Amino acid sequence: MKIGIIGGGAWGTALAQVAAAGGEIVRLWALEPDVVAAINTGHENPVYLAGVPLAPSIQATGDLADLAGCDALLVVTPAQHVRAMLGGLNAAGKPLVLCSKGIEAGTQLLVSEVAAEVQPDAAIAVLSGPTFAHEVAKGLPTAVTLACADEAMAAALSARLARPHFRPYASTDVIGAEIGGAVKNVLAIACGVVEGRGLGLNARAALIARGFAEMTRFGLAKGARAETLAGLSGLGDLVLTCSSTQSRNFSLGKGLGEGRDAAVMMADRKTVAEGAFTAPVLQQAARAIGVDMPVVDAVCALLAGQADAEAVVGALLSRPLRAESL
Numbered sequence: 422m423k424i425g426i427i428g429g430g431a432w433g434t435a436l437a438q439v440a441a442a443g444g445e446i447v448r449l450w451a452l453e454p455d456v457v458a459a460i461n462t463g464h465e466n467p468v469y470l471a472g473v474p475l476a477p478s479i480q481a482t483g484d485l486a487d488l489a490g491c492d493a494l495l496v497v498t499p500a501q502h503v504r505a506m507l508g509g510l511n512a513a514g515k516p517l518v519l520c521s522k523g524i525e526a527g528t529q530l531l532v533s534e535v536a537a538e539v540q541p542d543a544a545i546a547v548l549s550g551p552t553f554a555h556e557v558a559k560g561l562p563t564a565v566t567l568a569c570a571d572e573a574m575a576a577a578l579s580a581r582l583a584r585p586h587f588r589p590y591a592s593t594d595v596i597g598a599e600i601g602g603a604v605k606n607v608l609a610i611a612c613g614v615v616e617g618r619g620l621g622l623n624a625r626a627a628l629i630a631r632g633f634a635e636m637t638r639f640g641l642a643k644g645a646r647a648e649t650l651a652g653l654s655g656l657g658d659l660v661l662t663c664s665s666t667q668s669r670n671f672s673l674g675k676g677l678g679e680g681r682d683a684a685v686m687m688a689d690r691k692t693v694a695e696g697a698f699t700a701p702v703l704q705q706a707a708r709a710i711g712v713d714m715p716v717v718d719a720v721c722a723l724l725a726g727q728a729d730a731e732a733v734v735g736a737l738l739s740r741p742l743r744a745e746s747l
């Protein structure tokens with residue numbers, strides 16, 4: 422079996438390692454020629470996943486045509502680049518597993534909705550959950566949601582990607598799995614702000630719980646299932662990403678809380694903090710369907726430089742008191 426992975430960042434490389442651990446032949450497409458060369462000759466991705474020795478059987482390429490013979494494809498580029506990448510593939514009749522977390526700017530489409538437009542004849546699936554790439558690549562225990570509308574395909578892909586340390590749980594709720602991963606990135610920025618301002622662990626827990634209420638309101642309005650949002654790809658990933666500076670989104674928020682400028686921090690990074698791109702489009706999408714997301718609004722105001730961290734925290738704390746509910 423030959424699996425193609427599109428995206429040689431931290432997560433694509435870690436997933437290549439997972440696939441190779443099960444004896445799959447792995448073709449990994451990466452944008453940067455130096456990443457391709459380093460993986461093929463040194464069996465390491467020093468740019469995005471430094472310090473993790475990779476299986477020598479992983480073959481990297483800069484040419485998407487080299488993935489033509491693969492019988493399943495994993496898409497792992499940042500969400501804003503997925504449409505362009507999919508345009509260069511022929512995935513008709515093949516499983517197309519989307520592993521990016523975000524919402525497309527301009528269209529407000531989830532990644533699976535973008536894929537359905539560009540590759541209508543592929544079997545679209547989503548892999549999402551609490552997964553720091555370094556931990557997965559090192560073989561530490563991890564569980565994910567693997568969602569596909571076709572239940573048998575979800576089960577088959579789960580079985581194909583399962584490893585002793587990597588445990589997919591099958592689901593048919595594609596939209597639910599995606600919404601958790603996209604929204605948690607924005608909420609992780611907010612939790613980072615709490616950390617950066619030294620507001621304490623009570624505040625972080627409150628933000629996770631009320632943030633989860635926002636995720637659930639939005640998800641249910643978009644047709645997600647509550648159990649998916651409360652599972653690995655929703656609450657599970659929210660808890661992980663809101664708890665550690667290993668998260669790029671959390672660390673971006675921490676910098677904002679410390680008074681640093683969003684644009685300067687983003688320009689300094691080669692890695693992606695998806696929440697910064699998702700926040701404004703999520704805000705638009707929520708407003709379009711009348712869903713209130715005050716934490717997301719606060720993150721948007723901060724990222725746009727419309728308010729400082731002290732002001733947005735003050736505004737959240739002075740909202741009218743109300744009953745605890747969704």
Ligand SMILES: NC(=O)c1ccc[n+]([C@@H]2O[C@H](COP(=O)([O-])OP(=O)(O)OC[C@H]3O[C@@H](n4cnc5c(N)ncnc54)[C@H](O)[C@@H]3O)[C@@H](O)[C@H]2O)c1
Pocket residue numbers: 428429430431432433434451452453469497498499500502506520521522523552553554555691692693694695
């Ligand atoms: N890193 C993780 O732990 C992790 C875990 C789960 C999901 N994800 C998701 O996976 C996706 C990829 O993140 P990552 O962490 O692997 O990336 P990364 O931050 O490690 O690297 C950035 C990636 O973006 C690629 N890139 C930049 N410009 C591009 C373009 N024009 N076209 C195509 N690719 C381009 C780079 O080549 C590189 O592979 C994101 O949606 C992220 O949310 C990441």
Ligand SMILES: O=P(O)(O)OC[C@H](O)CO
Pocket residue numbers: 522550551552553554606609658661662667668669670671693694695
């Ligand atoms: O580093 P982050 O914030 O992109 O988070 C990585 C993964 O999405 C965690 O599941």
